[in-house]
Amino acid sequence: MREKRAVKTESKLEKILAAGHFAVTSECGPPRGSDPEVITHKGNLIKDYVDVVNITDNQTSMTRMCSLAACIRLKQLGVEPVLQMVTRDRNRIALQSDILGAASFDITNILCLSGDHQSFGDCPNGQNVHDLDSMQLIQTVRYMRDEGKFLGGDDIKRPPNMFVGAAANPFADPFEIRVPRLAKKIAAGVEFIQTQCIYNLDKFELWMQQVRDRGLHEKVYILGGLTPFKNAGMAKYIKNRVPGMDVPDDVVKRMSDTPKEKQAEEGIKICVESIERLKQIEGVHGFHIMAIEWEEKVPEIVKQAGLWPRPEVN
């Protein structure tokens, strides 16, 4: 058990991390339509196996149900959501306004991102906003929460009470600034980090070593990101086509060498083995399991990784 830390918000995620437990988070992508059942179905599949669930914000720039509405649906189910918010689509007025809207439903976690470029999605002819960048969004939420003020300087009546997160990609280039970039996010006020999917554990360990060398693991909670492969094709696709991902050849080979009907099982096995190895790394505080359109496998992964039942906190 790690040393306990002070809690600043009502976030269950923060309380679990502060108590020294490994946190388990997952994510749900909202539907490309208005059917609320999609979110409630996914939420029900995983709610007893994870602490909080991220709701993505028009991921890969495909237009979907908004993250805030889907977060409210989860909240109504009794699942604590993490509101993902990208700076691509909203200016500082809309960002602050949505933060207040989320706070009015007592949504207590936010993940600040820049968002994939719109050229990847269904509106490549659209504008992007990027009035703020992800670090400046972190600063904005912290300012609203801690100072109780809008960016314009006016007081907020009932400021948002949010645990502030961001992403980190230990595998993007250039590698030498990946840790300085984390330090910069911490200076901006980030409190928890969910990393990009980890397949290259050696490189991740090297990154964590540099994180520890600067003592950053004591200033922020780091949740290692994991996405199980459904099949060998997915491993190859992620390796070759998704920007900023690092899938070593031996992992792709392991999936390819597995008979087709056993590949899903092997993908889960790799994921569970990765969690076991991540547990041994000092400074890893939890796991962010992104089972993309495969949410039904999250309970199995959590159980096999010895992370179930989930701790209770007040």
Place this chain on the structure above:
Amino acid sequence: MIVGKQKPLEEIWDMVCSHKNLLVFGCNTCVAVCHEGGNKEAESLASLLRMKAQQLGVDMTITHSGIERQCEHEFFESVHDQIENADAVLSTACGIGVQFIAEKFDKTIVYPGLNTTFLGAVESLGTMTEKCQACGNCVLGVTAGICPIARCAKRVLNGPCGGSTKGSCEINKELDCAWQLIINRLEALGQMDSYETLAPIKDWSSDRAGGPRKQIREDLQV
């Protein structure tokens, strides 16, 4: 300089084909450097339009002319009559020149022959790249002389984003990641320590966001 690119001939033809007397009018500075809208290119475009008119049996007179800059009054003095006598002018200047003609000649129809593409530099003959977005509040002093607003697809002031791969931008492998360039240069200049300084939330009121901009030098007013 301002970079432009000639519109497709079909699009130009559709705009101008109903006029009896068309003047194709070049601008011999920025858009001449990029070989798209100078006086020489205006002449070539006029020839192409004449051929098109002839092929289609359309009866119209197409002449060409040009000046050094379509964005300053003094250069128009010698061509005033040419413009007033035309039914329509096809300007091969940037959007500034086209609007300047529209403001100066209130009875003359004017069409754009180019799409104004960006503010850029000539990397090599025939290759122009964007360098500036005229945000009105220059950050180059803290970004090693490389502009993340013009050259990062997400204009992140605290980059790079997670999509930077082997020096390329996530949207296109052929496009340099501006933040990789900034970091390379900070390293070369021995200024990597400054990388961890957070860029503050930007005041965009000097940018397009603040509305159309105007700049007045009182000492030059007559």
